[in-house]
Amino acid sequence: MTSSFVLTLAYIWAVLRAFFSALRAYADITFSALYPTIVVPYSDMRGKRCLVTGSNIGLGKEIALGLAGMGAEIHLVCRDRAKAVSAREEIIKRTGNKKVYLETIDVSSFASIRAFVQRWSSRSDSDRRIDVFISNAGVATSCKVTTVDGLELCYQVNTLSHVAVITQLLQRNCFASDARIIMTSSAGIYSSKVMHPEDVNSPDLLGGRVEGWKPWNPLAIFWLIWTLSARSKAQQVIFANELQKRLATIPRYQGITVSTFHPGLVQTSIYARPTSFASNPSLLKGATVAANHMGISAQQGATTGVYLASSPNVVAPELRGKYWERCQWRWTPIWMEDPAIRKALWTRWMSDTGLDAEFFDKAAS
Numbered sequence: 001m002t003s004s005f006v007l008t009l010a011y012i013w014a015v016l017r018a019f020f021s022a023l024r025a026y027a028d029i030t031f032s033a034l035y036p037t038i039v040v041p042y043s044d045m046r047g048k049r050c051l052v053t054g055s056n057i058g059l060g061k062e063i064a065l066g067l068a069g070m071g072a073e074i075h076l077v078c079r080d081r082a083k084a085v086s087a088r089e090e091i092i093k094r095t096g097n098k099k100v101y102l103e104t105i106d107v108s109s110f111a112s113i114r115a116f117v118q119r120w121s122s123r124s125d126s127d128r129r130i131d132v133f134i135s136n137a138g139v140a141t142s143c144k145v146t147t148v149d150g151l152e153l154c155y156q157v158n159t160l161s162h163v164a165v166i167t168q169l170l171q172r173n174c175f176a177s178d179a180r181i182i183m184t185s186s187a188g189i190y191s192s193k194v195m196h197p198e199d200v201n202s203p204d205l206l207g208g209r210v211e212g213w214k215p216w217n218p219l220a221i222f223w224l225i226w227t228l229s230a231r232s233k234a235q236q237v238i239f240a241n242e243l244q245k246r247l248a249t250i251p252r253y254q255g256i257t258v259s260t261f262h263p264g265l266v267q268t269s270i271y272a273r274p275t276s277f278a279s280n281p282s283l284l285k286g287a288t289v290a291a292n293h294m295g296i297s298a299q300q301g302a303t304t305g306v307y308l309a310s311s312p313n314v315v316a317p318e319l320r321g322k323y324w325e326r327c328q329w330r331w332t333p334i335w336m337e338d339p340a341i342r343k344a345l346w347t348r349w350m351s352d353t354g355l356d357a358e359f360f361d362k363a364a365s
Contacts, residue, residue, distance in 0.1 A: 014334045021331040022190035028325060029187060029265045032296050038303040038327060043310035045072035050309060051130055052076060053107060053165075054137030056083035058268035059184065062302035063134055064100075065091050067309055072132070073099040077116070079106045079137075107137045107161035108147050110353060117165065121172035130169065131176050132309045135162045136184040140229050142221045143214035144206045151352060152201040158232035159200070163239055164353045170253070171359055178255040180315070181243075182308045185260040185323065188230035189237050194335045197348035200235065202228060218282045235345060236260060237323050237332055242342050244321030249364040257315045259308045261324040266301035267291045303327065 028035075050067050054060040056078040068074045068091050076091075078084040081104055088100045103120070106112035120128055138158050145153035151160065162183050169175060193199070205224065206213070215221050240260045247253040307327045308314050322329040335341065350357035 011334070014331075014337075017331040018190070018333045022187075022333075025187035025190060025262065025325055025330065030294060032264050032300075032326075033294055035326075038300060040066065040303050040307045040310065040327070043070055043312070045070035045310055047073075048131040049073045049129060050075070050132040050134065051103070052134040052136055053105065054078065054184075055134075056080055056087045058298050059263055059266055059301050059305070060134070060136040061087045061091070062298045063136065063305040063309070065094060066299075066302055066306035067132070068092075068095040068097040068100060070310055071097060073101075075101045075103050077103040077105050077137075079104070105137075105165075107165070108139075108153065108157050110149050110160075110164060113161065113164045114168070117168040117172065117174075120169070121174055128172075128174050129176050130174050130179055132180045132182070133166065133169070133175070134182045134184070134305060134309060135166060136305070137161065138184060140225050142225050143212055144209045146211055152206060152228070154228040154232040155200050155202070155235075158229065159235040159239065160349060160353050162236055163349045164355065166243070167353070167355050167359070170247075171356070173252075175253070175256060177252060178315070179257075180309055181240075181256060181258045182305060183236055183240055183258075183260045184305065185236055185262055186229060186233040187262045187325065188226060189234040189323070189336075190230075190333060191226070192230040192234035192333075194341070195231060195235055195238075195345060196341065197344050199231070200345075200348060200352070202231060218286070222287075234333075234336065235349075238336050238342055238345060239349065240323075241321040241332075241336070242346055246360040246364075248320075250360065253363075257320045259314065259320075259322060259324060261304040261308060263301035263304060264326070265291060265295040266298055267295040268298055268301075 045067055050072045052060050052064045052074065055064045055076040064074050064076060064087070074091065074097070076084045076087055081102065084102050088102060091100050092098055103116060105116040139153060141153050147153055147156045149156060166181055205227065215224055237260045240258045244258040247256050247258070304324055304327050308324060319329060323332050324330065347357060
């Protein structure tokens with residue numbers, strides 16, 4: 001059996017396994033409301049410090065609630081402090097855990113991320129140690145929106161905010177040696193085009209458009225929302241996997257586990273945001289009906305995030321860097337494994353965030 005034949009078989013297998021993982025993901029989206037309820041086994045999280053971004057409502061709040069119920073110290077890292085105060089009160093009331101604290105961040109602004117990292121890293125060594133960091137904040141957009149940093153909103157929030165906050169916290173040695181870094185992703189990764197550095201701001205969809213532009217019909221709006229989200233979430237999964245590989249070269253970070261997960265079609269308020277499905281009444285109605293009939297509760301959507309943060313079964317070396325759905329890891333599209341694509345995207349992310357592209361190489365030497 002020639003080496004070229006073996007390589008061909010390996011390639012075909014990689015394509016097929018990703019294809020069937022995609023089919024499973026879309027079947028889960030369609031039928032998850034009919035599935036048995038997932039119950040995450042209890043783990044003693046007392047003494048563990050967990051930070052959850054986007055945790056004042058919906059999925060993030062339910063993840064924080066689940067971990068607080070296991071005794072963890074929770075930090076709600078949110079943009080809207082008023083909603084965060086309300087979420088904190090609810091979590092304390094429902095769990096009896098008073099170790100719930102608030103932090104402020106706007107993940108659509110690099111300046112806000114830097115300010116948060118500066119505040120957090122100024123704590124004492126023991127008070128700044130992070131055991132679990134769940135980067136959950138995200139966005140869906142139906143129109144062209146440019147951030148204060150001059151980047152497409154989905155790209156900056158769903159990809160670069162994770163890159164920026166996690167990398168800066170690593171640079172300042174804020175993670176425990178056995179920390180877990182978890183990012184909320186999407187099954188949309190299976191429908192993303194192969195991403196290259198020139199694609200990150202989606203110029204093929206938004207180039208030349210005026211700020212606020214959106215398609216005129218509901219189907220085109222839905223397609224734009226799905227496509228922008230899929231591209232940004234695909235990059236997020238690549239970042240997580242590439243980050244895991246780079247951490248493995250740094251002795252003090254070799255015990256860290258990085259994961260991404262798809263929560264499912266969750267019944268949350270993301271559909272009602274002005275720049276999302278709510279930008280078109282017909283689309284909002286359709287999305288709401290679909291979520292109500294096919295979707296799952298935010299509590300059920302949070303189960304995989306809680307599982308990845310608490311279970312002793314997810315930190316084995318062979319499971320690090322994986323993408324998960326319904327508390328099980330899944331194969332991802334084969335193009336995400338291309339070293340040239342990963343390196344090129346990594347260089348672009350470091351450039352767009354203004355981070356030191358050589359940090360991981362320096363730390364490993």
